[in-house]
Amino acid sequence: MSTDRPPPRDQPDEPAGFLERTFAAQQAPLTRYAARLLGDADRARDVVQDAFVKLMAQPAGAVEGHVVEWLFTVCRHRALDVLRKEGRMKTFAEGEVERVPAAGSRPGRELEVAETHAAVLRLIDRLPPNQQEVIRLKFQNGFSYKEISRITTLSVGNVGFLIHTAVTRLRADFAAQQP
Amino acid sequence: MDEAGCAAIEARLRDDPAARAAVEEIRATAARLEAALAAEPLPAVAAPARVLRPSEGRLLRWPRIYYLAGTLAAACFAVVVVVHQTRLPEREKSVAAPVRPKIEANVRVLEAKAAPAARMTMAANAPAAGENTERAEDSAHRNAVNQNAPEAKTMASQLAAGSMAMASTPKHRPMGDQTMAFVRAADHPRAAFSIEVDTSSYATVRESIAHGKRPAGETVRIGELLNTFHYGYPPPSAGEAFAASLEVAAAPWAPEHRLVWIGLNARVAGEPGATVARDVQLQVAFNPAHVATYRLIADGDGRLSMNAMADGRDSGDEFTSGETVTVLYEIVPVRAMTPAGEAEHGQLLTFRVNYREPGAGGPQHREFPLPDRGGSFAAASADFKFAAAVAGFGMVLRDSPFKGTATLAKVEDWTLPGVGAEFGDEREAFVALVRRAQPLVP
Numbered sequence: 001m002s003t004d005r006p007p008p009r010d011q012p013d014e015p016a017g018f019l020e021r022t023f024a025a026q027q028a029p030l031t032r033y034a035a036r037l038l039g040d041a042d043r044a045r046d047v048v049q050d051a052f053v054k055l056m057a058q059p060a061g062a063v064e065g066h067v068v069e070w071l072f073t074v075c076r077h078r079a080l081d082v083l084r085k086e087g088r089m090k091t092f093a094e095g096e097v098e099r100v101p102a103a104g105s106r107p108g109r110e111l112e113v114a115e116t117h118a119a120v121l122r123l124i125d126r127l128p129p130n131q132q133e134v135i136r137l138k139f140q141n142g143f144s145y146k147e148i149s150r151i152t153t154l155s156v157g158n159v160g161f162l163i164h165t166a167v168t169r170l171r172a173d174f175a176a177q178q179p
Numbered sequence: 180m181d182e183a184g185c186a187a188i189e190a191r192l193r194d195d196p197a198a199r200a201a202v203e204e205i206r207a208t209a210a211r212l213e214a215a216l217a218a219e220p221l222p223a224v225a226a227p228a229r230v231l232r233p234s235e236g237r238l239l240r241w242p243r244i245y246y247l248a249g250t251l252a253a254a255c256f257a258v259v260v261v262v263h264q265t266r267l268p269e270r271e272k273s274v275a276a277p278v279r280p281k282i283e284a285n286v287r288v289l290e291a292k293a294a295p296a297a298r299m300t301m302a303a304n305a306p307a308a309g310e311n312t313e314r315a316e317d318s319a320h321r322n323a324v325n326q327n328a329p330e331a332k333t334m335a336s337q338l339a340a341g342s343m344a345m346a347s348t349p350k351h352r353p354m355g356d357q358t359m360a361f362v363r364a365a366d367h368p369r370a371a372f373s374i375e376v377d378t379s380s381y382a383t384v385r386e387s388i389a390h391g392k393r394p395a396g397e398t399v400r401i402g403e404l405l406n407t408f409h410y411g412y413p414p415p416s417a418g419e420a421f422a423a424s425l426e427v428a429a430a431p432w433a434p435e436h437r438l439v440w441i442g443l444n445a446r447v448a449g450e451p452g453a454t455v456a457r458d459v460q461l462q463v464a465f466n467p468a469h470v471a472t473y474r475l476i477a478d479g480d481g482r483l484s485m486n487a488m489a490d491g492r493d494s495g496d497e498f499t500s501g502e503t504v505t506v507l508y509e510i511v512p513v514r515a516m517t518p519a520g521e522a523e524h525g526q527l528l529t530f531r532v533n534y535r536e537p538g539a540g541g542p543q544h545r546e547f548p549l550p551d552r553g554g555s556f557a558a559a560s561a562d563f564k565f566a567a568a569v570a571g572f573g574m575v576l577r578d579s580p581f582k583g584t585a586t587l588a589k590v591e592d593w594t595l596p597g598v599g600a601e602f603g604d605e606r607e608a609f610v611a612l613v614r615r616a617q618p619l620v621p
Contacts, residue, residue, distance in 0.1 A: 027224045028221035028222060028224050029221065031221075031222045031224055032219070032221055032222050035222060041222055041223075044222070045222075045224065048224075064395060065395030065396070065397070065398075066395070067397075068397065117214065117215040117218040117219075118215075120211055120212065120214075120215035121215050121216070121219060124212070124215070124216070135212065135216075136216060139209065139212040139213045139216050139360075140213070140216035140217070140219070142358050144578070144580070167205065167208055167209070167212075170208060170212065171204065171205075171208045174208070174211070
């Protein structure tokens, strides 16, 4: 066996394009996130548009290393502004669970052994909105507890509590649906 | 959590099957959530040219800078949009063609024998009859953030300077510090990945550390770091287009987990860049009897579909002369290691390569089953340990939730067997980088 060991490569300078790549990559996930907060896809698109306009005005390097978290934070603030102005704002005390009206009879045991994604999403949709938000930030958008804390202004402990509560409930709900 | 706390928890898990089961159930729930949420459709979004247009019926108040940025952005967007093709650095290899990789390896299985380190090099099995190839999902070509960006007051002025060309239909994966989740093998026993691997992350990470800064998490793409380095892959057997090297051992940051390595290297053809195989598709079938969950260690490369099922189309990926691809997977076994550290885990997976010969060749495939004999990390090969160190380095920099007990000091220790004159300067440079990074990571 022979393996030539080439010298270390000289890496060229990284090409520009950070903004458009960020836009292309994050526009849809941000819109999905904002739509969940607002319950309205059109308003969500406006909120995301505003966030990117704001990003363009940032000094180069100001959001370096945390641009995705920054965008989610700005979108959240903007969405809450919209909700306040429209009188749709709901606030939850830390750890408080909103009572969600039952959508109907509890899903029965007709699920197949192999779970479907749609079933899990339905279970997530039954969670209180504050739990849904942190679940999606964590498991859909990959943010850490600290980042979720900064985005939502909740304490790290409360983020953990909400996620723990939600995961516990989802585990139980899913187990109950298994034959 | 500090290292002592992590060690205490790991010890508790080793001694408490009930606790271990509870943790695995939580992990399985988390993987289920991630899978379902990843599959949730993304909403329709406006084309780039419409982004800065006020929405219907709403008057936006535009500060003056926004007017300027909007005007200039609209001018740029009026130009015909072309697909933004990233220029990737060419790998300096003695016979290699430029590598165009896209890290999308979901599964990476390595098996280390308990005996003195001897990586299993798989000879090709007899070809089967032509079968439909499976198309691996495309992954993103991505460039790290240019930390040496030209001087610009704001990003708006960068846009106005015409340095950007919007992709019309971006196909690359989302950026961001996406951590690869564990996937339940019972739910998703099969995974596919592309042969293409980018290697641009290492330069960005190196640049940050050289300037005394901890690299931004989103710039640390572990799959790319892994493929920056060269490994001692043996040449393919006579007449074969490629060879596969597989190794499995305990993960050094989580000894109850198995770390699996799959390496693929193309034969050296007559001239650099010559195609030795086309329409290459790389697939792994996990054995749910022995694999509870698995995780691709390619954090930062975006989420991958865990069910990149065959659609009958050819991948279009080519394997060129001297090219290699290296992937790592972390596996949670169905049966934990015994306290003695010697448990046979059975056949973990089968690695399969679908491809066509250059020219008008028909579909072919090779399969490489991988048994796990419970080898320890200490018994693994030097290359395996170095690769694990690179992965650990990336996870520590990203503060990955799956870094286990990894620290940069331990990463440095893991590299040592794989560093020396025979391995070239690049690995010694990596060790120096790890040392320099240690003060930057609390």
